[in-house]
Amino acid sequence: MPAVDLIIDHEQRGGVSRRTFIKGVIATGAAVSSTAYLFRSSGVFAETLTQGAVERLITLNVNGQQRRVDVVPHETLAMTLRYKLGLTGTKLGCDRAECGACTVLIDGVNRYSCSTLTHTVRSQEITTIEGLEDSTGQLHPVQQAVVDEGGFQCAFCAPGFIMSMVALVEANPNPTRSETAHALSGNLCRCGDYNKILNSAMRAAEYARRRA
Amino acid sequence: MAEKLIGKDIVPPDLVAKVTGRAKFAEDFRAPGMVFAKLLLSPMPHARVRNVDASEALSMPGVLGMLTPDDLPEAPPRSERALTYEPLYEGEPILAVAAVDETTAADAVERIKVDFEPLPFVLDPLKSLHPNGPNARTEGNYFFRSRDPEEQGFRTLKWTEADFAEAGEGRMPMGEPQTEWTVGDIDAGFAEAALVLDETIVHQSLSHHPMEPRSAMAYWQNGKLYLHTSTQSVAQTRVGVARALDLEPDDVVLIGEYCGGGFGSKIRGSPIQLVPALLSRKIGRPVMLRITRYEENYIGRSRPGFQARVKMGYRADGRVTAVDLYIVEDGGAYGSGDFRTAGTVASLSYQPLSMRLRGVSLYTNTPPRSAQRGPGGAQIVGMLEPIMDKAARQLGIDRVAIRRINAPDNNGWLGPQRASLTSAYVREALDKGKEIFGWEEKIRLSGRRNGTKVTGVGVGLSPFVGGSTGFDGLLVIRPDGKLYIHQGIGNLGTHSIADTARAAADVLGMPWNRCVVVWGDTSNHLPWSSVQAGSQTTHAHTRANHAAAMDAKRKLQEIAAREFGGSPGDYATADGSVYLRSNRLQRMSFAYAARRAIQIGGKYSGHELADNLNAVTVTSARALAGQGLVAAARDTYRHEGSTWSFVVGFALVELDVETGQIDLKEYTAVTDCGTVVHPRSLAAQLHGGAVQGFGIARSQKWVFDPQWGVSFAKRFYTARPPGILDVPLEMKWGAVNKPDPQTPVGAKGIGEPPVGAGSAAVASAISDALGGQCLCRTPLTTDVILAALEGRKQPYGPLEIHV
Structure with a gap:
């Protein structure tokens, strides 16, 4: 085209x-x-959609809540979270699975929400950065570790990195610095604050162990 | 007395918001009735729009309107506008369409028929200098700046065939320059030299790519523009927006509490931020313009590349006797002047006995340039430091020692005027760096082979300007007993909104938990501040806040003297109280003093202000008058000479001789940036800047199709900035920590110089691993390294700038 x-x-x-x-x-x-990154809403694809092949009003499990939301079939989870559910903590840095700013947890696995169709995660548990604090407003150990290390500079990438850190400490409570770097390698930080991010992640694992 | 905050780690006041997702960046705001805009970008590197047929697009359901260049206010002919009918680079915005959702806006953009007339284009400044070479703009290939408006204007500079022929194969030709300066006698300098090196060097252009693209959202309410934008600076961006739209600054409410990175690309926001503002005014709805990474690649600014020729003369002891530097700068679509700073930085780094700078900066049909962290400095440092290594090898001198021999001290000079320095502790930084990095042991590993891996060790020295002066501080002590420190700077994540506020807290002896930093939203009444760029902020605003705090202290002392008797000088402040020095029980809380200030009025409550304040500060202080003890002051502290900071970088790499892969194992940065204000944040600047430098040295580049002038490297994966696996697992740092004598807190800015140190140290280490081969090019990608290892011809021509 x-x-x-x-x-x-x-x-x-x-x-x-x-x-x-x-x-x-x-x-x-x-x-x-300017629009090449968007899923098109015209053409054959749109024809089939308007025939009601896919249900639009769906229920998502986001941060432990059931959320009813109207989602078009080609909509990405990042767009649903940011523009339909008001969860703007999840950032869009590249729209194309290159930077990880949009990372969320889907059934505990860190995934790029910019490259996940909302309809594909209907029956799964979605956790965003807004869902990490506990019901009393207590920071998640990973968040607390970042605060204690003074982690991140501009922090546009922070929500994505933090979600990857949460996935890491759940999967591997005792990571080495090298394992940590590998676990976070799907996230990009342009401020180059990797040293402090690694310090934060190592402390996060320590806090998580202490809590466990 | 509260413990001094300067020099201590603190948790910045915005960090919890950042880790919980509550921090709102420009694209996170919503307004009732908000609609979306999409841009139509030029598909050609240079063209003229002859006709636009938007009838089909505008008749689509959900489409609300369109903004064209005709809707923009007038601007001077050479300046970049938000939209244009004569695109000067592929991807330049032409039109914007507003619709109820982003997809509809995007569909509408696709249905606009634009009749483009292609125009000649040029991607390489040397090609534009060729006698028959094309110009990037119809008006010429550079802009001649002059105070005389008759003389000022577009011009065309061409070199002769003879100029090109004279240089010979692979060497940069040197025709007529636009700028030339000389210090000392360079002929005598070369005559005195025991060694003369003459090299042609290429430094790439590269995009800034901050994580947050330059999105903006705007609406109008009761005649005022509310603009949420991604900007490095707040007070100055608001004034810039007001000027561009012919509004009073008071009619612009600018909100930029968080900026997701700028690195020089969002100093006063971006031209594109005017699009949602104007489109919103036109259609009467709030407009969100979400910039994608794809668009950011084009409109997001970039560092100008250099093609350069340098001739350097050395005495046998390593002292630089002469530098003859000629830079051809790729100024992109709207021009740049980095080469001038590059010349100044070269003079400062090596203190040559004589020096000549010649340079030209030419338009090309490539994305617009702007300052990028260490503009001019990072390029020239990355280009010349490997030449210093080469000289050191040939003269048999240690590579740190040759830098030490030439380094500036407090009596150093820079630039054509031989300007003086406020302070320079470069030798101290080199010595400390040697120690922390372990230079003496590491240098013994140089060239050691382990299987397919060869170790290389490198060093790079990088100076940059460290501060400006003359801005305003604005503080309020409110009846709640807290100190409110108003900041008109931006919040880029350098923590300077908090760090510079600490200068005020320390003057008053105020504990940090009773300080409130007010920033980012001009409706909260912010003072006139420096742009958050060029490493100005730490210097400029520790000074301005110090000045305002001294004003507050005087007023507190006077109020206490009125209340308790005696003279103001009998009183001191600490821990939120003003007290009698001879009897600390005779004290008044700041809360009480604030109430007294409101009752007394006049200068105490902000109803009378000093007459040397900027108009922006006056407006803000008036708005705050009567709310407490208001202190507002301009920085008039003595300042003679030029303030510069220095970073020395040390790197250790392992080069795999079979694959050409580089593994960066170790990095240490040591700085002279005056007094250390915030150690952890300083480390973040030293390491983060270095990581950007690693990207320059190793990976980030542009690739254009020479036939059509369109870009191939427009996403992260094609021009990859360093990821977490590309940097050492643990990096080290240090600081000389000697106060600059010409600023009350002693602190100099540090944002810029870490980049050049990172780039130069890695280029130096790679060259070392290659047995001292100086490839005279960045980035040192795997193909370049493999060709060098195998003694093959390089994949690129020696002068090729965009591959």
């Missing part, structure tokens, strides 16, 4: 005709579309 509909003529300008240009752009696969 060409990114932008262009009126094509055959005039030569600057040695490049527009037709040639567009062909070239398409051939190189570098067509610019």
